[in-house]
Amino acid sequence: MPSLSELRPGESGCITAILGQDHLCQRLMEMGLLEGEQVEMVTVAPLGDPIEIRIGGYLLSLRRSEAARVIVQ
Amino acid sequence: MTSNPPNPLAGQTEPRAASAAGSHSSNRLVVALVGNPNTGKSSLFNALSGLRQKIGNYPGVTVEKKVGSFTFAAMQFDLIDLPGTYSLAPRSPDEMVAIDVLLGHQPGTAKPDVILNIVDASNLERNLYLTTQLMELGRPVIVALNMMDIAQNKGVVLDPEQISQRLGVPVIPMQAHRGQGLQELKSVLARAETLQPPDQYPHYPEPFTREVNQWRSELQRQRPEMLAAWPVEMIKRLFIDRDGATQERYLSQVGPQAKAELEAARARLQAAQCPIPQIEARVRYGWIKERLQGCVKRSTEKTVTWTSRIDAFLMHKVWGTLTFLVIFFLMFVGLFLGAKPLMDGIDAGKGWLAARLNEWMEPGVLRSLLVSGVLEGVGGVLIFLPQIMILFAFIAMLEDCGYMARAAFLMDKIMSKCGLGGKSFIPLLSSFACAIPGIMSTRVIENRRDRIATILIAPLMSCSARLPVYVLLSAAFFAPFGWWVPPVVIFGMYLVGLIAAPLVALLLKRTLLRGETPLFILEMPSYKWPSPSLVLYRMVERGWAFVRRAATLILASMILVWALLYFPSTDENGHSYDVQVAALEEQIEALPAKEKATAEELKRLEDLEEQRNAMLQCWRTQSYLGRTGRFLEPAFQPLGWDWRIGMAALASFPAREIVVGTLGIIYDEGEVDVEDEQARLALAQKLKNSTWDAGSPRAGQPVFTLSVALSLMIFFALCCQCASTLVVIKRETHSWRWPLFTFTYMTALAYLAALATYQIGQWI
Numbered sequence: 020m021p022s023l024s025e026l027r028p029g030e031s032g033c034i035t036a037i038l039g040q041d042h043l044c045q046r047l048m049e050m051g052l053l054e055g056e057q058v059e060m061v062t063v064a065p066l067g068d069p070i071e072i073r074i075g076g077y078l079l080s081l082r083r084s085e086a087a088r089v090i091v092q
Numbered sequence: 093m094t095s096n097p098p099n100p101l102a103g104q105t106e107p108r109a110a111s112a113a114g115s116h117s118s119n120r121l122v123v124a125l126v127g128n129p130n131t132g133k134s135s136l137f138n139a140l141s142g143l144r145q146k147i148g149n150y151p152g153v154t155v156e157k158k159v160g161s162f163t164f165a166a167m168q169f170d171l172i173d174l175p176g177t178y179s180l181a182p183r184s185p186d187e188m189v190a191i192d193v194l195l196g197h198q199p200g201t202a203k204p205d206v207i208l209n210i211v212d213a214s215n216l217e218r219n220l221y222l223t224t225q226l227m228e229l230g231r232p233v234i235v236a237l238n239m240m241d242i243a244q245n246k247g248v249v250l251d252p253e254q255i256s257q258r259l260g261v262p263v264i265p266m267q268a269h270r271g272q273g274l275q276e277l278k279s280v281l282a283r284a285e286t287l288q289p290p291d292q293y294p295h296y297p298e299p300f301t302r303e304v305n306q307w308r309s310e311l312q313r314q315r316p317e318m319l320a321a322w323p324v325e326m327i328k329r330l331f332i333d334r335d336g337a338t339q340e341r342y343l344s345q346v347g348p349q350a351k352a353e354l355e356a357a358r359a360r361l362q363a364a365q366c367p368i369p370q371i372e373a374r375v376r377y378g379w380i381k382e383r384l385q386g387c388v389k390r391s392t393e394k395t396v397t398w399t400s401r402i403d404a405f406l407m408h409k410v411w412g413t414l415t416f417l418v419i420f421f422l423m424f425v426g427l428f429l430g431a432k433p434l435m436d437g438i439d440a441g442k443g444w445l446a447a448r449l450n451e452w453m454e455p456g457v458l459r460s461l462l463v464s465g466v467l468e469g470v471g472g473v474l475i476f477l478p479q480i481m482i483l484f485a486f487i488a489m490l491e492d493c494g495y496m497a498r499a500a501f502l503m504d505k506i507m508s509k510c511g512l513g514g515k516s517f518i519p520l521l522s523s524f525a526c527a528i529p530g531i532m533s534t535r536v537i538e539n540r541r542d543r544i545a546t547i548l549i550a551p552l553m554s555c556s557a558r559l560p561v562y563v564l565l566s567a568a569f570f571a572p573f574g575w576w577v578p579p580v581v582i583f584g585m586y587l588v589g590l591i592a593a594p595l596v597a598l599l600l601k602r603t604l605l606r607g608e609t610p611l612f613i614l615e616m617p618s619y620k621w622p623s624p625s626l627v628l629y630r631m632v633e634r635g636w637a638f639v640r641r642a643a644t645l646i647l648a649s650m651i652l653v654w655a656l657l658y659f660p661s662t663d664e665n666g667h668s669y670d671v672q673v674a675a676l677e678e679q680i681e682a683l684p685a686k687e688k689a690t691a692e693e694l695k696r697l698e699d700l701e702e703q704r705n706a707m708l709q710c711w712r713t714q715s716y717l718g719r720t721g722r723f724l725e726p727a728f729q730p731l732g733w734d735w736r737i738g739m740a741a742l743a744s745f746p747a748r749e750i751v752v753g754t755l756g757i758i759y760d761e762g763e764v765d766v767e768d769e770q771a772r773l774a775l776a777q778k779l780k781n782s783t784w785d786a787g788s789p790r791a792g793q794p795v796f797t798l799s800v801a802l803s804l805m806i807f808f809a810l811c812c813q814c815a816s817t818l819v820v821i822k823r824e825t826h827s828w829r830w831p832l833f834t835f836t837y838m839t840a841l842a843y844l845a846a847l848a849t850y851q852i853g854q855w856i
Contacts, residue, residue, distance in 0.1 A: 039296055040368065041334060042183060042224060048373030049179045049842075051218045062398070065409045066505035069612055077215045078245060078399070078616035080501045082508075084611060 023058060023072065024086035031059035031073075032091030039088055051075055052089055107267045120168045121284060122202045124194055126226060127210035128219050129176035130494070130617035132238045136210055136268040137173045138629050140278075147637055150198065154826060155189045157201070165282040172204065178218075178615075180225045181329065182337040184540055191338075193330065194229050197321060206284040208277075210236040213250060213265070214243035214618065216388055217380055220259075224294050226375045227261070229325055232287035234280055235263045236273070242618055245398075247391030258383045260292040269623045276779055286380055294379035296328075299364035300371065303357055304328055318345060331357065332372050379688075385476055399494075399618045406498055416502050419495070420521060423486045427525040428531070428556065434478035442471035455674035460658055461651070469650030472747060473643045475529045476816065480638050481631045483522050483529040487536070488630035494623035496536070497614050504612055510594035511601035513537065513612060516546040520593070524586075525554035527817045528642075531824055532634060539610035545600045547824060548834055549593040551817050554586045554809055557837060568776030569801040580803070588809045592841065641823045642816065649815035653746045656717040669711035676704040680707045708757050731807070731843070732800040732850040734784055741804075744813045755779070799853020803846040811842035 026032060035055050037044050051060065051074050052086060061071040069082045127133045137145075142161025148157045154700065158173040174190045184223065193642050196203025207226050211219035218239075226233050237252050253547040256263035262732070266273030295301075304327045312326075320332075322342070343350055358368045369592050406412045422826050453459040490496045500514030507516050515537045523530030530550045537543040562585050566578035603724040623757045649749075680700050683693055712718050721739025728738035736758045744751035756771070759778040784790040818831040825831075 037370070040370075042336065042369075042608070043611060045181060045333070045369035045373070046179075046611055047332055048370060050613055050615075051221075051377070053373060053377055061617070062407045064407065064501055064505060065413050066502075067509075068505045071403070071407065071501065071503060071616060075215070075217060076248065076650060077218065078403070080497065080612065080614045082504070082612045085611060088469065 020090050020092055022087045023060070023089035023091050024070065024083040026060035026091065028060050028062050031057060033057055034089055035092050036090040037088055038090065043085060043088060047081075047085070047088060050079060051077075058089070058091060113681050119166060120170065121206065121281070121283075122170045122172065122204045123208050123281065124172045124174055124204035124208050125208045125210065126174050126190065126194070126222065127176060128178050128212065128222060128615075128751060130497075130615060131176070131210045131212045132268045133173070133176055133210050134446075135623060135626055136238065136266070136627075137171065138626065139268055139271055139274055140169075141171050145633070147633070148688045149826060150189050151200065152826075153186045153189055154543070154824070155186050156535070164278040169281060170202070171208075172201065172784050181333045181369075184337050184539055185340075186538075188337045191326075194226070195230070195323065195325065204211060204231060204418070206232045206281070206287065208236060208281070209235050210238050210268070212242075213237045213240050214246045214248050216250065216255075217246075217377070217384065220380045220384075221373075221376050223259070223261075224379060227290040227293040228328075230289045232284055232289055233261045234277075234284065234287070235259070235261055236268070236277055237263050237265045238268050240265050240272075241267050241270075242620065244620070249389040249391070250313040250387060253813045254387050255384070260290050262287070264446065269626070277477075294375045296371065296375055297364075297366055300331075300361060302365045303361055304331065307331075307357065315346065319643070324832060330354070331361070332369050334358070334368060347518040369794050395501040402619050403498070403616070406495070407501070412502065417497065419490075420499075420518075423483075424521060424525065426486065427482055427522060427529075430482050431478035431525075435475055438471060438474050439480075439775050442467055455670065455671050457661065457670070460670055461654065465651040465654035465657070466647070468654070468746075469647035470643075472650055472816065473639065476526065476638065477635050479526045480529040480532060481635045483533060484524075484634040485627055485631045487518065487533055488620045491536075492620070492626055494619045497616050500614060501616070510597040512546060512597055513539070513542055513610060516542060519546050519550055520553060523550040523555060526555050526557070527551045527553065527814070528638070529809060531817065531820050532638065534824065541601070541605040541607050542610055544830060545597050546823060547821055548600060548830065548837075549597050551812050551814065551838060552589045552593040552596065552810065554589045555748075555814075557814065558585070558808055560749045560752050562805055564755075564772055564776060565779075565801045565805050566778055567772070569796065569798055581802075585805055585809045588806060588845070592810060596837070596841075618738065638820075642819050645819040645822070646816050649819070650746050653717070653743065654813075656720075657712060657715050657743060659716060660714065661711070663710070669707060673704055673707050673711070676700055676707065680704065705757075709759075712739075712754075712757050713841060730850070731803050731846045732797070732854070733804065734782075734788070734795050736782070737795070737800075737804060740821075741807065741811075741813065746810060748813050751813075797853070799850050802853060803850040807842045809842075810838060810845055812838035 020035060021032070023032070023034075034052060034054055036054060037047050037052060040073075056074060059073040061073050063070050064073055064080075067083075069080050070086055071080045072086070101403065123138055125133060135159060137158070141162050144162065145158060145160040148159070149155070150157050155175055160171040160173065162169050162171070169401075172193060174186075174193060177187065177190055180191050182191060192198040193201050193260075194204060194207065205230065209223050209226050211223060223235060224231065235256075237250075237255070243250065245337070251806050252263045252265040264273055264277045266277065266281055269275070293486055296304075304324060307327050308319070308322070308324065311322060326338060330342050333339060339351075339354065342354075361368055361371070406415055446467055449459060449463050449467070453462070487496070490499065496518075499517065502514070504514030507514050516534075518528045519534045521530075524531055527550045530553070531547050534543045534546050534550070537546060547721055559582075562582045563578075566581040570577040570581050595667055616745040657668075664673075680697065683689065683697050683700070686694065686697065690695060713722075718739055721742055722735045724742075725735040728735065728741075733741075737755075740751050740754040740758055743754040752772070752775070759775060759782060779796045780794070782795045783792050784795055786792075810837050818835055821831040822828055
């Protein structure tokens with residue numbers, strides 16, 4: 020299954036897992052990235068990193084390395 | 093957890109909140125203001141407390157303590173503004189402040205009687221995450237449902253009344269930046285004493301609660317003295333925040349062996365279907381979803397708001413980059429040019445006052461102290477105000493309209509190459525105008541290590557005070573090679589800092605400031621018009637904070653250098669240099685101006701000026717600073733400098749541009765005004781003609797060769813000869829350690845670079 024960082028702008032998916040047990044995993048979940056949520060890749064920064072995503076009704080930016088922890092379907 | 097057994101030691105869980113306990117009786121209520129970033133918290137804080145604000149610091153951390161107060165319905169409210177946060181899970185001692193204040197564990201801060209939680213109505217679910225954490229702290233919670241207008245624009249329909257019933261806490265709809273809902277909020281606050289702590293909130297599964305209680309009873313048995321500081325809420329955080337600040341504090345109190353026990357407890361929880369850290373988010377969001385069921389309606393699942401449309405443009409490869417460059421070019425030009433007239437005004441005022449003092453007072457120590465020490469010092473403080481206020485106006489505007497997060501987004505990739513994040517961009521850019529506002533603006537960086545790394549490299553950016561040094565030397569020594577050479581040399585000096593800064597940052601992040609890479613999970617707030625009153629507040633607040641905190645130290649350093657240059661103030665016959673110079677000045681003044689003078693008068697005038705300059709030179713040379721310069725000459729020689737240059741560099745410690753004036757005095761040109769081109773050219777000529785003193789191995793040879801000029805410029809590009817910068821670093825980091833470190837590493841770097849420049853120059 021692909022990770023959130025592999026989606027292309029405009030594509031969206033359903034979160035199936037957040038990998039890891041550390042602070043990053045905690046922060047991602049605190050920000051609303053939970054299993055079962057719909058997430059959309061909105062755009063990529065001109066230099067290729069970070070990325071902007073839409074989750075629920077709001078926009079978040081995160082680095083690709085961080086988005087790689089979010090597995091989507 | 094409602095299922096927690098009653099705590100036998102409940103009375104002791106408020107060890108340092110004695111002042112708060114008394115507040116109930118005296119119509120005084122302590123309110124803690126908490127909320128996510130970008131929820132309009134500052135607007136609400138300002139709207140409630142107006143100008144009755146105090147800014148201080150929490151001990152031991154770099155977090156600013158903001159307290160405001162207001163009265164309503166014969167009640168006095170003390171409002172504590174806590175830093176914006178998405179969660180109470182602390183990663184660093186800085187983030188620990190929020191939970192410590194809320195639990196009444198923060199020394200010197202009264203325990204809040206009520207928690208005022210501001211939430212973004214357009215983004216309710218995510219904001220309520222923090223709310224559910226607040227609900228468990230055993231204090232009444234009031235929810236200010238802000239940005240109702242933006243929610244409406246986004247097509248979000250919600251009913252505050254219904255939400256209040258579902259959550260079990262008062263919910264007040266608001267538009268804080270317009271002052272709407274303020275009266276309602278105040279009247280709810282006025283009856284806050286009758287409010288009870290929330291009785292409904294998310295419940296962790298039974299195994300989790302059991303583990304927490306066991307841990308606490310164990311603590312009670314083994315370390316009863318710790319129980320007060322470790323209530324149930326803290327034990328929960330201890331379990332969930334793996335390797336977080338709570339764990340760090342716990343281990344520091346009981347010893348590192350507890351880590352294994354902690355991991356064992358976490359492993360048991362994992363086995364009992366309570367994985368750490370996932371359990372918290374699942375429990376809280378689960379509860380929020382259940383409670384909000386049917387309360388919040390979005391008109392369509394994917395509303396294309398104008399925020400997304402603006403983003404499509406502002407994040408665009410071409411247009412986005414272009415807009416970014418234009419915005420920050422304007423900011424930079426504003427800093428440079430906008431501040432110029434104000435700074436000139438301050439300079440003119442200083443000059444006028446100095447002239448008056450010289451008129452009214454007899455020459456002597458007191459006059460010199462007032463004119464060259466105090467007045468220069470006060471002027472030296474005020475001179476920074478225009479740039480500080482302009483920069484913070486820009487920052488407040490960019491933050492309030494939502495562009496700041498986008499700027500960090502666009503710059504993150506570049507900045508992360510030197511181990512920093514996107515938010516370091518603005519402080520570093522502003523440092524090209526002046527490091528003082530730049531360092532002050534690092535407050536936007538949440539991560540402490542990133543912030544300190546940014547502060548430490550900010551003074552490497554070539555600020556406007558270095559320009560006079562560059563201009564003087566490049567015009568004197570490089571102009572003969574062609575009109576285009578001096579600008580290229582000056583540009584090269586800017587590059588020196590630009591190349592050194594990322595290298596130093598990388599080195600720092602790998603050594604002194606090593607640690608996990610900070611996360612870049614950032615909310616991109618909705619765009620909105622910046623609120624003029626908020627922008628004004630920030631300008632005034634920052635300007636005032638600078639004056640209040642930095643003024644005395646900057647003044648003191650100016651006076652110190654004045655004294656080192658002034659004393660000893662008498663020649664070998666016991667005559668005061670000061671009085672002699674003043675007498676010569678008086679004679680010069682008495683003569684007609686150069687243009688109108690007869691040949692004889694002109695001769696006399698030049699004669700007197702020569703005498704005065706010789707006197708000044710003699711005075712400075714034998715001053716304590718001059719003696720130090722001579723003493724240190726062996727250290728300067730490898731750079732190609734004689735003691736004069738060395739002394740000028742030493743004397744420029746209060747501010748870099750002083751070096752030009754000091755060179756003027758030492759090279760017998762009188763006090764050279766940086767702005768005066770004629771005087772500068774005359775000084776340049778003097779520098780070119782100067783030779784090594786008799787008695788030195790290079791006696792008679794010219795001092796200033798190309799490589800000496802370059803070595804001096806490079807030294808100034810990299811050194812930290814700026815007392816104000818060091819003072820501001822002290823103020824921002826709350827320790828002398830970092831300014832000392834900055835001064836040491838920059839001086840060492842500057843020395844080595846100047847050494848290399850000179851030696852390579854000699855060799856070629």
